[in-house]
Amino acid sequence: MSPYAERRARLLAQMEPGSVAVIATAPEVLRNGDSDYPYRHDSSFYYLTGFTEPEAVLLLLAPRGTAPAQSILFCREKNIEHEIWEGYRYGPEAARAEFGLDFAYPIGQLDEQMTRQLSNATALYCSLARNTTLDAQVMRWLESVRRMSRSGITAPSSVRDLLPIIDEMRLLKDEGEQAIMLRAGVIAGGAHERAMRATKPGMFEYEIEAELLYEFRRHGALFPAYTPIVASGANACVLHYNTNNRRTEDGDLVLIDAGCEFEGYASDITRTFPVNGRFSGPQRELYELVLAAQEAAFQAIVPGRQYSGIHEAAVRVLVQGMLDTGLLKGSVDEAIASKSYAQFYMHGTGHWLGMDVHDVGLYRDVSQHEKPSRLIQPGMALTVEPGIYVRPAAGVPEQYWNIGIRIEDDVIVTQDGYRLLTASAPKSIADIEFIMKGGA
Structure with missing residues (x-):
């Protein structure tokens, strides 16, 4: 059948x-x-x-x-x-x-x-x-x-x-669907690497976007899964920016949120990297913070636990980092309770993924009166995408102004945790800087 x-x-x-x-x-x-x-x-x-x-x-x-x-x-x-x-x-x-x-x-x-x-x-x-x-x-x-x-x-x-x-x-993916989604993730990951290798100060955002689209189509993913975001400098602090027409400058970060559609299934990856190939001190500091938040979110992907725990784990790490860098004041619990962190992190840590990039399925258990967050099950596919976005504002340390960072990967929930679908997209600072120097 x-x-x-x-x-x-x-x-x-x-x-x-x-x-x-x-x-x-x-x-x-x-x-x-x-x-x-x-x-x-x-x-x-x-x-x-x-x-x-x-x-x-x-x-x-x-x-x-x-x-x-x-x-x-x-x-x-x-x-x-x-x-x-x-x-x-x-x-x-x-x-x-x-x-x-x-x-x-x-x-x-x-x-x-x-x-x-x-x-x-x-x-x-x-x-x-x-x-x-x-x-x-x-x-x-x-x-x-x-x-x-x-x-x-x-x-x-x-x-x-x-x-x-x-x-x-549709919320629970079968083996065939998972195989297609893995292929979509591999293609998109390669496209992000291609964009990193091609990027140089002075390029327009749309030139970088063209590298992504070429790599998608070259491997049989005929269309992007959504309109790509290629956001350099202050544009990276605009969550749904997709004009993609600014000329990049030396010292900028560029945030690329782009995935491909392969055989009807979406991938969804975000990577952030310096256009000159080298993270500055403040950029490195915030990048490592977002990377640590993503790792905490990954560890919360356990069958039988609530989906909301993924976001909560990422927020706790991000808030601690915001306190350590002087972006926030007070305690972790106070910042979480008041949601003061939302000045710098205002979105969720992921969403369902599948045929639609924001795929179908409820996030809450509507069978219960309180409608708690639903439990994670093997076969669910989701993104994990913490970020930090620092706009100029009074009381915000200037060295972080206009830094926008998001790191997003796709996973399938397994019996004992998760399977990463987008490992082909370089993510560590060492890997990114190595690749942008021309490393093989």
């Missing part, structure tokens, strides 16, 4: 008997004129199908009585004229065979088929309030079925959100 068929089977097993689930892929989006943005499928649709063409919908029928479960794809028809202009498309019959579906029909038959399949269905599962086009279609389908009530046909008695079920499935 293919991984996609296995996932569909697991989803069907969680649905009410006799119910129907429908999920659409992402639409094409116009960029300008008659040019579209590069197409990217919907992640949850791809998770269940492996199908990457636009204008596609998956229908799942849960078993009831003697009626078996069914997986039905609606997709674009074969059209030789369109293929001359736009390239190959599967068409229903080839898609059914290639992706292990029970049936496949032209997308133009969706309305007719949905009215029929929803007749006497017990419930409808769909992605509520996520796709306005699909929402409108669902309303039309339900209305059409309800108009047949005099014939003894009933519409689904409830409409349920499908995505929370899929989100929890």
Whole structure:
């Protein structure tokens, strides 16, 4: 059984008997004129199908009585004229065979088929309030079925959100997914090393970005997983800076937050290094602090412990360092309680990672009244990304002004800890300075 068929089977097993689930892929989006943005499928649709063409919908029928479960794809028809202009498309019959579906029909038959399949269905599962086009279609389908009530046909008695079920499935990565994510991490790590080797004072940020993108594509990762951040000097203190058009200067640090997408899965790496190849004293001091915070966070990745413990471990180390450097005053506990550290560290220490760079899945256990942080489980994939960002301000030691540092890696939780996916990206001060001197 293919991984996609296995996932569909697991989803069907969680649905009410006799119910129907429908999920659409992402639409094409116009960029300008008659040019579209590069197409990217919907992640949850791809998770269940492996199908990457636009204008596609998956229908799942849960078993009831003697009626078996069914997986039905609606997709674009074969059209030789369109293929001359736009390239190959599967068409229903080839898609059914290639992706292990029970049936496949032209997308133009969706309305007719949905009215029929929803007749006497017990419930409808769909992605509520996520796709306005699909929402409108669902309303039309339900209305059409309800108009047949005099014939003894009933519409689904409830409409349920499908995505929370899929989100929890996607949160735990199987061996195949982990292998793809490792490859994405290796490619992205190599791209960061290439950028380090290429960087020299006076380069524009976008020139450094070009080195990353070249290395991604050269190894089969055709797109970045998100818009790369190449932030030099004071720009590194802007968390989501991505203009990438400043000319770097001797003495700057450059913070690169960039990952690639490989076979539908994201990597997410941040490295910070000096454009001249040598950390200054204050830069070195804060870099070592962030590195120590990341190591503390790594040690908190233990199955059965709360996810929030990862952030708490990093914060405690960072706060102690802020006190030691004079960025903060008082005690560690006071600074944590008052969150005064947020002047220099204002984001979390990580997030789920997978098909989306900020991947799906809840961070809290909503089954409990207090909604505590959920427990870490083997198979979870996450980033670990502490940082420190020092903007000029009264009372802040000037030697640290405009220093922004973040160090981010990707991990998979294992039975006894974690597996690092991004070890190929140089990280220690010694390694970075060696590489930027031209070391092999």
